Amino acid sequence: MMVQKIAIIGGGIVGSTAAYYLSKDNYKNYDVTLFDEGIGQATKAAAGIISPWLSKRRNKQWYHLASEGAALVAKIAHDTNMDEQTYANDGTIITRDDQASLDELLKIALKRKEQAPEMGDVRFVSKDEIKELIPIIKNSPFDGLFVPGGSRIDGQLYCQHLQRMAEQRNLNCLNGHVTLINDHKLKFNGKSFDFDKIIIATGAWSKAILSDLNINLNLRPQKGQLIEVKVPDDIEHENMPVMMPESEYDFIPLGHGKLIIGATHDNDQGFNLDSEKSVEQLLVKTADNLISNISTNDILLSRVGTRAYTYDFGPFFGVIPNHESLLIGTGLGSSGLTTGPLVGKFLVDLIKGNYVDLDYYQKPINTYIN
Ligand SMILES: Cc1cc2nc3c(=O)[nH]c(=O)nc-3n(C[C@H](O)[C@H](O)[C@H](O)COP(=O)(O)OP(=O)(O)OC[C@H]3O[C@@H](n4cnc5c(N)ncnc54)[C@H](O)[C@@H]3O)c2cc1C
Known part of the structure:
Protein backbone atom coordinates (compact mmCIF):
# COMPACT_ATOMS: atom_id res chain seq x y z
CA MET A 1 0.00 0.00 0.00
CA ALA A 45 -6.22 26.76 29.23
CA ALA A 46 -9.20 24.54 30.06
CA ALA A 47 -10.53 23.65 33.48
CA GLY A 48 -10.66 19.97 32.56
CA ILE A 49 -14.09 18.81 33.68
CA ILE A 50 -15.50 15.69 32.01
CA SER A 51 -19.06 15.15 33.27
CA PRO A 52 -21.70 15.60 30.56
CA TRP A 53 -24.42 13.19 31.72
CA LEU A 54 -26.59 15.58 33.75
CA SER A 55 -26.45 18.40 31.25
CA LYS A 56 -29.86 19.88 30.46
CA ARG A 57 -28.87 20.82 26.93
CA ARG A 58 -31.69 19.70 24.67
CA ASN A 59 -29.57 18.90 21.63
CA LYS A 60 -29.60 15.08 21.41
CA GLN A 61 -26.79 14.88 18.88
CA TRP A 62 -24.52 16.89 21.17
CA TYR A 63 -25.40 14.57 24.06
CA HIS A 64 -24.50 11.49 21.99
CA LEU A 65 -21.14 13.06 21.19
CA ALA A 66 -20.47 14.17 24.76
CA SER A 67 -21.50 10.98 26.56
CA GLU A 68 -19.57 8.73 24.15
CA GLY A 69 -16.74 11.26 24.26
CA ALA A 70 -16.53 10.99 28.06
CA ALA A 71 -16.36 7.19 27.78
CA LEU A 72 -13.61 7.49 25.17
CA VAL A 73 -11.51 9.80 27.38
CA ALA A 74 -11.60 7.14 30.11
CA LYS A 75 -10.64 4.44 27.61
CA ILE A 76 -7.73 6.43 26.17
CA ALA A 77 -6.50 7.24 29.70
CA HIS A 78 -6.61 3.55 30.58
CA ASP A 79 -5.12 2.24 27.31
CA THR A 80 -2.22 4.70 27.40
CA ASN A 81 -1.52 4.52 31.15
CA MET A 82 -2.07 8.20 31.85
CA ASP A 83 -0.83 9.28 35.27
CA GLU A 84 -3.10 10.87 37.91
CA GLN A 85 -1.94 14.37 37.12
CA THR A 86 -3.10 13.97 33.51
CA TYR A 87 -6.39 12.11 34.13
CA ALA A 88 -8.16 11.62 37.46
CA ASN A 89 -11.51 9.94 38.00
CA ASP A 90 -12.56 11.39 41.37
CA GLY A 91 -16.18 12.20 40.51
CA THR A 92 -18.11 15.45 40.22
CA ILE A 93 -20.60 17.12 42.57
CA ILE A 94 -23.40 19.19 41.09
CA THR A 95 -25.19 21.43 43.60
CA ARG A 96 -28.61 23.10 43.34
CA ASP A 97 -30.39 25.48 45.67
CA ASP A 98 -33.61 23.49 45.81
CA GLN A 99 -34.54 19.87 46.28
CA ALA A 100 -36.92 19.81 43.30
CA SER A 101 -34.06 20.59 40.88
CA LEU A 102 -31.93 17.85 42.43
CA ASP A 103 -34.81 15.37 42.15
CA GLU A 104 -35.23 16.28 38.50
CA LEU A 105 -31.51 15.87 37.82
CA LEU A 106 -31.46 12.51 39.55
CA LYS A 107 -34.31 11.38 37.33
CA ILE A 108 -32.35 12.43 34.24
CA ALA A 109 -29.32 10.54 35.57
CA LEU A 110 -31.21 7.32 36.20
CA LYS A 111 -32.71 7.40 32.72
CA ARG A 112 -29.43 8.16 30.97
CA LYS A 113 -27.48 5.60 32.96
CA GLU A 114 -29.03 2.79 30.92
CA GLN A 115 -27.05 4.06 27.91
CA ALA A 116 -24.08 5.42 29.86
CA PRO A 117 -23.24 3.07 32.75
CA GLU A 118 -19.84 4.79 33.06
CA MET A 119 -21.48 7.70 34.93
CA GLY A 120 -21.72 5.34 37.94
CA ASP A 121 -24.39 5.29 40.65
CA VAL A 122 -25.39 8.93 40.99
CA ARG A 123 -26.45 9.72 44.55
CA PHE A 124 -27.68 12.56 46.70
CA VAL A 125 -25.04 14.28 48.93
CA SER A 126 -25.84 16.66 51.78
CA LYS A 127 -23.93 19.87 52.54
CA ASP A 128 -22.01 17.99 55.26
CA GLU A 129 -21.06 15.14 52.94
CA ILE A 130 -19.81 17.67 50.40
CA LYS A 131 -17.53 19.09 53.09
CA GLU A 132 -16.24 15.61 53.86
CA LEU A 133 -15.52 14.88 50.20
CA ILE A 134 -13.92 18.31 49.61
CA PRO A 135 -12.50 19.41 52.98
CA ILE A 136 -11.07 22.68 51.59
CA ILE A 137 -14.66 23.86 51.29
CA LYS A 138 -15.56 25.40 54.63
CA ASN A 139 -19.22 25.29 53.88
CA SER A 140 -21.38 24.33 50.95
CA PRO A 141 -24.51 26.48 50.82
CA PHE A 142 -26.43 23.74 48.99
CA ASP A 143 -26.92 19.99 48.76
CA GLY A 144 -25.98 18.18 45.59
CA LEU A 145 -25.59 15.04 43.52
CA PHE A 146 -22.39 13.03 43.37
CA VAL A 147 -21.51 11.59 39.93
CA PRO A 148 -18.82 8.91 40.45
CA GLY A 149 -17.92 8.67 36.74
CA GLY A 150 -17.01 12.37 36.51
CA SER A 151 -13.35 13.10 35.94
CA ARG A 152 -10.89 15.83 35.14
CA ILE A 153 -8.01 16.00 32.71
CA ASP A 154 -5.07 18.33 32.34
CA PRO A 221 -14.33 33.10 19.25
CA GLN A 222 -15.10 33.28 22.96
CA LYS A 223 -12.56 34.23 25.59
CA GLY A 224 -12.27 32.10 28.74
CA GLN A 225 -10.20 32.83 31.83
CA LEU A 226 -9.63 30.83 35.01
CA ILE A 227 -7.30 30.99 38.00
CA GLU A 228 -5.29 28.46 39.96
CA VAL A 229 -5.09 29.31 43.67
CA LYS A 230 -3.12 28.05 46.64
CA VAL A 231 -5.23 26.30 49.30
CA PRO A 232 -4.23 24.39 52.45
CA ASP A 233 -2.80 20.99 51.51
CA ASP A 234 -4.51 18.03 53.14
CA ILE A 235 -2.43 14.93 52.44
CA GLU A 236 -5.29 12.64 53.33
CA HIS A 237 -7.43 14.26 50.65
CA GLU A 238 -5.32 14.66 47.52
CA ASN A 239 -8.12 13.15 45.41
CA MET A 240 -11.24 15.29 45.59
CA PRO A 241 -14.24 15.56 43.28
CA VAL A 242 -14.87 18.59 41.11
CA MET A 243 -17.68 20.84 42.34
CA MET A 244 -20.10 22.42 39.85
CA PRO A 245 -22.51 24.89 41.51
CA GLU A 246 -25.44 26.09 39.42
CA SER A 247 -24.78 29.18 37.27
CA GLU A 248 -21.58 29.87 39.18
CA TYR A 249 -17.94 29.12 38.59
CA ASP A 250 -16.67 25.58 39.00
CA PHE A 251 -14.14 24.39 41.60
CA ILE A 252 -11.57 21.88 40.46
CA PRO A 253 -9.35 20.70 43.34
CA LEU A 254 -6.05 19.44 41.97
CA GLY A 255 -4.80 18.12 45.32
CA HIS A 256 -1.36 19.09 46.68
CA GLY A 257 -2.68 22.48 47.82
CA LYS A 258 -3.97 23.67 44.43
CA LEU A 259 -7.45 24.58 43.25
CA ILE A 260 -8.76 25.84 39.90
CA ILE A 261 -11.67 28.31 39.89
CA GLY A 262 -13.42 29.18 36.64
CA ALA A 263 -13.99 29.69 33.89
CA THR A 264 -15.43 32.88 32.42
CA HIS A 265 -17.30 33.12 29.07
CA ASP A 266 -16.64 36.43 27.34
CA ASN A 267 -18.17 36.90 23.88
CA ASP A 268 -17.02 40.47 23.30
CA GLN A 269 -13.25 40.19 23.25
CA GLY A 270 -12.49 38.24 20.10
CA PHE A 271 -9.08 36.59 20.32
CA ASN A 272 -7.82 38.78 23.19
CA LEU A 273 -5.56 36.71 25.45
CA ASP A 274 -4.85 39.23 28.23
CA SER A 275 -5.55 37.94 31.69
CA GLU A 276 -7.68 40.51 33.48
CA LYS A 277 -7.22 41.55 37.11
CA SER A 278 -10.94 42.32 37.45
CA VAL A 279 -11.74 38.73 36.42
CA GLU A 280 -9.24 37.39 38.95
CA GLN A 281 -10.95 39.44 41.67
CA LEU A 282 -14.37 38.22 40.58
CA LEU A 283 -13.29 34.56 40.65
CA VAL A 284 -11.72 34.93 44.09
CA LYS A 285 -14.86 36.66 45.33
CA THR A 286 -17.09 33.75 44.26
CA ALA A 287 -14.81 31.39 46.18
CA ASP A 288 -14.84 33.62 49.23
CA ASN A 289 -18.03 32.19 50.78
CA LEU A 290 -16.91 28.61 50.13
CA ILE A 291 -13.28 28.68 51.19
CA SER A 292 -11.81 30.29 54.32
CA ASN A 293 -9.49 33.27 54.04
CA ILE A 294 -8.94 33.24 50.31
CA SER A 295 -7.62 36.40 48.67
CA THR A 296 -6.02 37.50 45.40
CA ASN A 297 -2.63 36.93 47.08
CA ASP A 298 -3.34 33.21 46.81
CA ILE A 299 -3.50 33.28 43.00
CA LEU A 300 -0.74 31.10 41.56
CA LEU A 301 -1.57 31.69 37.91
CA SER A 302 -4.23 32.83 35.47
CA ARG A 303 -4.94 30.99 32.22
CA VAL A 304 -6.70 32.42 29.16
CA GLY A 305 -7.82 30.54 26.07
CA THR A 306 -10.15 30.98 23.10
CA ARG A 307 -13.12 28.66 22.58
CA ALA A 308 -14.81 28.15 19.19
CA TYR A 309 -18.59 28.47 18.88
CA THR A 310 -21.11 27.97 16.08
CA TYR A 311 -24.42 29.88 15.99
C1 LIG B 1 -10.91 28.63 30.10
C2 LIG B 1 -11.50 27.42 29.46
C3 LIG B 1 -12.04 26.40 30.25
C4 LIG B 1 -12.57 25.24 29.65
N1 LIG B 1 -13.00 24.21 30.45
C5 LIG B 1 -13.46 23.07 29.89
C6 LIG B 1 -13.85 21.97 30.69
O1 LIG B 1 -13.76 22.02 31.92
N2 LIG B 1 -14.35 20.84 30.09
C7 LIG B 1 -14.46 20.74 28.74
O2 LIG B 1 -14.90 19.69 28.24
N3 LIG B 1 -14.05 21.77 27.92
C8 LIG B 1 -13.56 22.91 28.46
N4 LIG B 1 -13.18 23.97 27.68
C9 LIG B 1 -13.37 23.85 26.22
C10 LIG B 1 -12.22 23.10 25.54
O3 LIG B 1 -11.01 23.52 26.10
C11 LIG B 1 -12.20 23.36 24.03
O4 LIG B 1 -13.48 23.18 23.46
C12 LIG B 1 -11.24 22.38 23.32
O5 LIG B 1 -10.01 22.34 24.02
C13 LIG B 1 -11.00 22.78 21.88
O6 LIG B 1 -10.02 21.92 21.35
P1 LIG B 1 -9.49 22.09 19.87
O7 LIG B 1 -8.47 21.03 19.66
O8 LIG B 1 -10.64 22.19 18.93
O9 LIG B 1 -8.82 23.55 19.80
P2 LIG B 1 -7.60 24.19 20.62
O10 LIG B 1 -7.33 23.47 21.87
O11 LIG B 1 -7.83 25.65 20.71
O12 LIG B 1 -6.35 23.90 19.67
C14 LIG B 1 -6.19 24.54 18.43
C15 LIG B 1 -4.70 24.68 18.16
O13 LIG B 1 -4.50 25.06 16.79
C16 LIG B 1 -3.43 25.99 16.74
N5 LIG B 1 -3.54 26.75 15.50
C17 LIG B 1 -4.57 27.54 15.09
N6 LIG B 1 -4.31 28.06 13.87
C18 LIG B 1 -3.09 27.59 13.50
C19 LIG B 1 -2.27 27.77 12.36
N7 LIG B 1 -2.68 28.53 11.31
N8 LIG B 1 -1.07 27.15 12.29
C20 LIG B 1 -0.66 26.35 13.34
N9 LIG B 1 -1.40 26.14 14.46
C21 LIG B 1 -2.59 26.74 14.54
C22 LIG B 1 -3.66 26.85 17.97
O14 LIG B 1 -2.49 27.57 18.30
C23 LIG B 1 -4.03 25.79 19.01
O15 LIG B 1 -2.89 25.28 19.64
C24 LIG B 1 -12.62 25.13 28.23
C25 LIG B 1 -12.09 26.16 27.44
C26 LIG B 1 -11.53 27.29 28.04
C27 LIG B 1 -10.95 28.37 27.16
Missing part, protein backbone atom coordinates in the same frame (compact mmCIF):
# COMPACT_ATOMS: atom_id res chain seq x y z
CA MET A 2 1.12 3.55 -0.75
CA VAL A 3 2.02 5.53 2.34
CA GLN A 4 -0.40 8.46 2.79
CA LYS A 5 1.06 11.78 3.87
CA ILE A 6 -1.22 13.39 6.46
CA ALA A 7 -0.93 16.88 7.94
CA ILE A 8 -2.65 17.80 11.18
CA ILE A 9 -2.87 21.54 11.78
CA GLY A 10 -3.48 22.25 15.48
CA GLY A 11 -2.13 20.36 18.48
CA GLY A 12 -5.04 20.79 20.90
CA ILE A 13 -7.24 17.91 22.00
CA VAL A 14 -8.68 17.23 18.51
CA GLY A 15 -5.34 17.25 16.68
CA SER A 16 -3.46 15.32 19.38
CA THR A 17 -6.12 12.61 19.58
CA ALA A 18 -6.14 12.31 15.78
CA ALA A 19 -2.35 11.87 15.85
CA TYR A 20 -2.72 9.16 18.48
CA TYR A 21 -5.28 7.20 16.42
CA LEU A 22 -3.17 7.52 13.26
CA SER A 23 -0.29 5.95 15.22
CA LYS A 24 -2.31 2.87 16.17
CA ASP A 25 -3.43 0.13 13.72
CA ASN A 26 -1.65 0.07 10.33
CA TYR A 27 0.42 3.08 11.33
CA LYS A 28 3.03 2.29 8.69
CA ASN A 29 0.47 3.35 6.08
CA TYR A 30 0.56 6.93 7.37
CA ASP A 31 3.32 9.51 7.52
CA VAL A 32 1.96 12.19 9.85
CA THR A 33 3.09 15.77 10.57
CA LEU A 34 1.43 17.85 13.28
CA PHE A 35 1.87 21.63 13.05
CA ASP A 36 0.95 23.70 16.09
CA GLU A 37 1.37 27.34 16.90
CA GLY A 38 0.04 26.84 20.42
CA ILE A 39 -1.04 30.44 21.00
CA GLY A 40 -4.37 30.81 22.84
CA GLN A 41 -4.99 27.08 22.72
CA ALA A 42 -8.26 26.29 24.50
CA THR A 43 -7.11 22.80 25.47
CA LYS A 44 -4.12 24.15 27.41
CA GLY A 155 -5.46 19.28 28.66
CA GLN A 156 -1.83 20.19 28.12
CA LEU A 157 -0.46 17.00 29.68
CA TYR A 158 -3.05 14.90 27.79
CA CYS A 159 -1.87 16.31 24.45
CA GLN A 160 1.82 15.95 25.30
CA HIS A 161 1.26 12.36 26.40
CA LEU A 162 -0.51 11.31 23.18
CA GLN A 163 1.89 13.22 20.93
CA ARG A 164 4.94 11.62 22.60
CA MET A 165 3.45 8.16 22.06
CA ALA A 166 2.68 8.84 18.41
CA GLU A 167 6.17 10.31 17.86
CA GLN A 168 7.61 6.89 18.65
CA ARG A 169 5.81 5.57 15.56
CA ASN A 170 4.83 7.81 12.65
CA LEU A 171 4.41 11.38 13.94
CA ASN A 172 6.62 14.41 13.43
CA CYS A 173 5.70 17.55 15.45
CA LEU A 174 6.56 21.04 14.21
CA ASN A 175 5.97 24.27 16.10
CA GLY A 176 4.75 27.35 14.23
CA HIS A 177 2.13 28.99 12.05
CA VAL A 178 0.76 27.35 8.89
CA THR A 179 -1.20 28.81 5.97
CA LEU A 180 -3.07 26.82 3.32
CA ILE A 181 -2.08 27.22 -0.34
CA ASN A 182 -4.58 24.75 -1.77
CA ASP A 183 -6.37 21.51 -0.79
CA HIS A 184 -3.08 19.57 -0.74
CA LYS A 185 -0.44 22.20 -0.09
CA LEU A 186 0.46 24.27 2.94
CA LYS A 187 3.11 26.79 3.80
CA PHE A 188 5.26 26.55 6.91
CA ASN A 189 8.45 28.51 7.65
CA GLY A 190 8.51 29.97 4.14
CA LYS A 191 8.42 26.54 2.43
CA SER A 192 5.53 24.66 0.87
CA PHE A 193 4.69 21.03 1.66
CA ASP A 194 2.33 18.56 -0.07
CA PHE A 195 -0.03 16.16 1.68
CA ASP A 196 -2.63 13.60 0.62
CA LYS A 197 -4.96 14.66 3.44
CA ILE A 198 -5.02 17.69 5.75
CA ILE A 199 -6.82 17.68 9.11
CA ILE A 200 -7.86 21.17 10.23
CA ALA A 201 -7.88 21.01 14.04
CA THR A 202 -7.31 24.70 14.59
CA GLY A 203 -10.13 25.38 17.06
CA ALA A 204 -11.29 29.01 17.06
CA TRP A 205 -8.77 29.88 14.31
CA SER A 206 -10.36 27.54 11.76
CA LYS A 207 -12.31 30.36 10.11
CA ALA A 208 -9.08 32.32 9.55
CA ILE A 209 -7.05 29.45 8.09
CA LEU A 210 -9.81 28.36 5.68
CA SER A 211 -10.59 31.87 4.46
CA ASP A 212 -7.47 31.61 2.25
CA LEU A 213 -9.29 28.88 0.30
CA ASN A 214 -12.52 30.91 0.20
CA ILE A 215 -14.19 28.48 2.56
CA ASN A 216 -16.37 30.41 4.98
CA LEU A 217 -17.18 28.91 8.39
CA ASN A 218 -19.91 29.93 10.76
CA LEU A 219 -17.65 30.24 13.79
CA ARG A 220 -16.90 32.82 16.45
CA ASP A 312 -26.31 26.94 17.55
CA PHE A 313 -23.45 25.76 19.83
CA GLY A 314 -23.15 22.51 17.83
CA PRO A 315 -19.68 21.12 17.10
CA PHE A 316 -19.08 20.00 13.50
CA PHE A 317 -16.61 17.62 11.90
CA GLY A 318 -15.95 15.57 8.79
CA VAL A 319 -14.76 16.03 5.21
CA ILE A 320 -15.29 19.58 3.94
CA PRO A 321 -17.88 19.38 1.12
CA ASN A 322 -16.24 19.69 -2.36
CA HIS A 323 -12.76 19.44 -0.78
CA GLU A 324 -12.16 15.70 -0.41
CA SER A 325 -8.65 15.99 1.03
CA LEU A 326 -9.61 18.45 3.78
CA LEU A 327 -11.11 17.28 7.07
CA ILE A 328 -12.18 19.54 9.90
CA GLY A 329 -13.31 19.26 13.53
CA THR A 330 -14.20 22.43 15.44
CA GLY A 331 -16.94 24.44 17.19
CA LEU A 332 -16.53 22.44 20.40
CA GLY A 333 -17.45 25.37 22.66
CA SER A 334 -17.16 24.88 26.40
CA SER A 335 -17.22 21.08 26.40
CA GLY A 336 -14.42 20.33 23.95
CA LEU A 337 -12.28 18.32 26.34
CA THR A 338 -15.26 15.97 26.57
CA THR A 339 -16.21 15.83 22.87
CA GLY A 340 -12.79 16.56 21.28
CA PRO A 341 -11.25 13.09 21.65
CA LEU A 342 -14.20 11.46 19.84
CA VAL A 343 -14.09 14.14 17.13
CA GLY A 344 -10.36 13.43 16.61
CA LYS A 345 -11.03 9.69 16.43
CA PHE A 346 -13.88 10.12 13.92
CA LEU A 347 -11.64 12.18 11.60
CA VAL A 348 -9.15 9.31 11.59
CA ASP A 349 -11.96 6.78 11.00
CA LEU A 350 -12.96 8.77 7.92
CA ILE A 351 -9.37 8.76 6.64
CA LYS A 352 -9.13 5.00 7.21
CA GLY A 353 -12.45 4.40 5.45
CA ASN A 354 -14.26 3.21 8.61
CA TYR A 355 -17.97 3.96 8.64
CA VAL A 356 -19.14 6.68 11.06
CA ASP A 357 -22.84 7.58 11.36
CA LEU A 358 -22.16 11.32 11.46
CA ASP A 359 -25.87 12.23 11.55
CA TYR A 360 -26.16 10.64 14.95
CA TYR A 361 -23.73 13.20 16.36
CA GLN A 362 -24.20 16.44 14.43
CA LYS A 363 -26.29 18.42 11.96
CA PRO A 364 -25.21 18.14 8.29
CA ILE A 365 -21.76 19.71 8.07
CA ASN A 366 -22.82 22.25 5.41
CA THR A 367 -25.01 23.87 8.09
CA TYR A 368 -21.77 25.47 9.28
CA ILE A 369 -19.78 25.85 6.04
CA ASN A 370 -20.40 27.80 2.86
